[in-house]
Amino acid sequence: MLNMGGPSTVAETHDFLKNLFSDGDLIPLPFQKQLAPWIARRRTPQIEQQYEDIGGGSPILHYTQVQGEGMAKLLDELHPETAPHKAYVAFRYARPLTEETARQLKADGVTRAIAFTQYPQYSCSTTGSSLNELFKRGKAGELGQLEWSVIDRWGTHPGFIEAVAQNIEAALSKFPESTRSETVLLFSAHSLPMSVVNRGDPYVLEVSASVAAVMQRLGHSNPYRLVWQSQVGPSAWMGMQTGDALKGLARQGKKQVVLVPIAFTSDHIETLYELDLEYAKEAREHGVEVHRAESLNDSPVFIRALADIAAQHLRDLAAGKGPVSVQLGLRCPGCTNATCGQQKAWFARGGR
Numbered sequence: 034m035l036n037m038g039g040p041s042t043v044a045e046t047h048d049f050l051k052n053l054f055s056d057g058d059l060i061p062l063p064f065q066k067q068l069a070p071w072i073a074r075r076r077t078p079q080i081e082q083q084y085e086d087i088g089g090g091s092p093i094l095h096y097t098q099v100q101g102e103g104m105a106k107l108l109d110e111l112h113p114e115t116a117p118h119k120a121y122v123a124f125r126y127a128r129p130l131t132e133e134t135a136r137q138l139k140a141d142g143v144t145r146a147i148a149f150t151q152y153p154q155y156s157c158s159t160t161g162s163s164l165n166e167l168f169k170r171g172k173a174g175e176l177g178q179l180e181w182s183v184i185d186r187w188g189t190h191p192g193f194i195e196a197v198a199q200n201i202e203a204a205l206s207k208f209p210e211s212t213r214s215e216t217v218l219l220f221s222a223h224s225l226p227m228s229v230v231n232r233g234d235p236y237v238l239e240v241s242a243s244v245a246a247v248m249q250r251l252g253h254s255n256p257y258r259l260v261w262q263s264q265v266g267p268s269a270w271m272g273m274q275t276g277d278a279l280k281g282l283a284r285q286g287k288k289q290v291v292l293v294p295i296a297f298t299s300d301h302i303e304t305l306y307e308l309d310l311e312y313a314k315e316a317r318e319h320g321v322e323v324h325r326a327e328s329l330n331d332s333p334v335f336i337r338a339l340a341d342i343a344a345q346h347l348r349d350l351a352a353g354k355g356p357v358s359v360q361l362g363l364r365c366p367g368c369t370n371a372t373c374g375q376q377k378a379w380f381a382r383g384g385r
């Protein structure tokens with residue numbers, strides 16, 4: 034289960050940021066080796082305070098473990114031919130890091146593995162970075178004799194869409210029935226730098242497809258927009274920004290909003306701090322009642338969706354389909370990172 038991870042305790046914040054700013058697939062920096070530790074050190078106090086304010090750390094490891102254990106158990110029933118199944122967590126910037134998990138896979142004598150991204154929608158800066166890291170470890174012989182296949186995206190899977198829709202319905206039910214249909218659904222996803230969007234990264238399109246599928250499932254019961262949050266640094270990022278959108282809606286006299294995180298499957302500072310503590314609070318000061326749809330976290334509907342995605346993948350493999358999706362094979366038209374090409378070829382050969 035591939036994801037970026039987060040600091041489980043406030044004390045782990047610095048190492049998390051150092052790993053994050055050292056990742057050239059996420060943030061390409063000149064003199065990255067020297068600059069990354071410097072930026073991380075400077076940014077640590079502010080981000081530590083945010084993790085402090087949301088209860089002392091990121092819950093992502095806890096929820097990924099709950100999701101993984103639930104998924105593996107269901108998968109034993111859904112696809113007994115390949116049982117027993119076991120979920121391993123491989124985070125990009127926090128423990129357990131990919132290198133730790135690689136050692137564990139080797140020690141356990143695992144021979145067959147699925148690299149299952151936990152980002153619903155594909156971006157080279159998220160899933161692409163995790164796959165590049167796994168590829169580098171594999172090429173260096175750190176993974177043992179493993180045969181790999183990849184689940185690279187699942188942003189319109191009906192089980193995922195159903196789980197999100199149910200959480201929206203629960204949030205909507207907090208508004209009076211008489212005015213419920215006037216509530217604006219404000220889908221919010223982590224933004225991307227325009228430099229990434231403009232090289233042909235598929236994330237913005239795939240997040241939009243998720244939103245369209247959720248709205249179809251809801252029978253277009255409410256007006257909606259997709260907006261973008263958490264941009265960092267001075268460069269241009271995908272907009273409109275979530276905070277500005279809330280202010281604009283307030284100015285236009287909207288009184289009820291449901292905020293919907295759509296590109297991340299468990300709580301993190303972006304939901305618990307930015308959406309709940311910053312934006313929702315500010316909107317309330319402007320007279321807007323805001324409720325947030327819960328993150329998927331330990332949703333049984335979502336855990337069943339993960340198991341269903343994995344089971345379908347295993348059935349496809351048994352039916353002779355290749356180890357990677359057709360779509361994974363296509364690099365961004367503007368991609369100049371040679372590792373991306375090597376990584377895709379390596380996974381297409383089953384990790385050999």
Ligand SMILES: C=CC1=C(C)c2cc3[nH]c(cc4nc(cc5[nH]c(cc1n2)c(C)c5CCC(=O)O)C(CCC(=O)O)=C4C)c(C)c3C=C
Nearest residue numbers: 039059060076091156158159223225226265296301302303
């Ligand atoms: C699908 C989700 C995410 C995308 C896409 C994404 C792209 C992206 N992020 C940065 C820079 C930073 N992100 C940071 C934290 C962070 N990012 C995501 C998700 C996505 N990022 C999450 C869930 C988190 C927080 C983890 C948590 O537990 O809350 C940070 C660190 C925090 C900070 O310093 O503000 C940075 C920096 C870039 C540059 C980027 C696309 C290229």
Ligand SMILES: [Fe+2]
Nearest residue numbers: 037223224263
């Ligand atoms: Fe980010």
Ligand SMILES: [Fe+2]
Nearest residue numbers: 157368370373
């Ligand atoms: Fe790339």
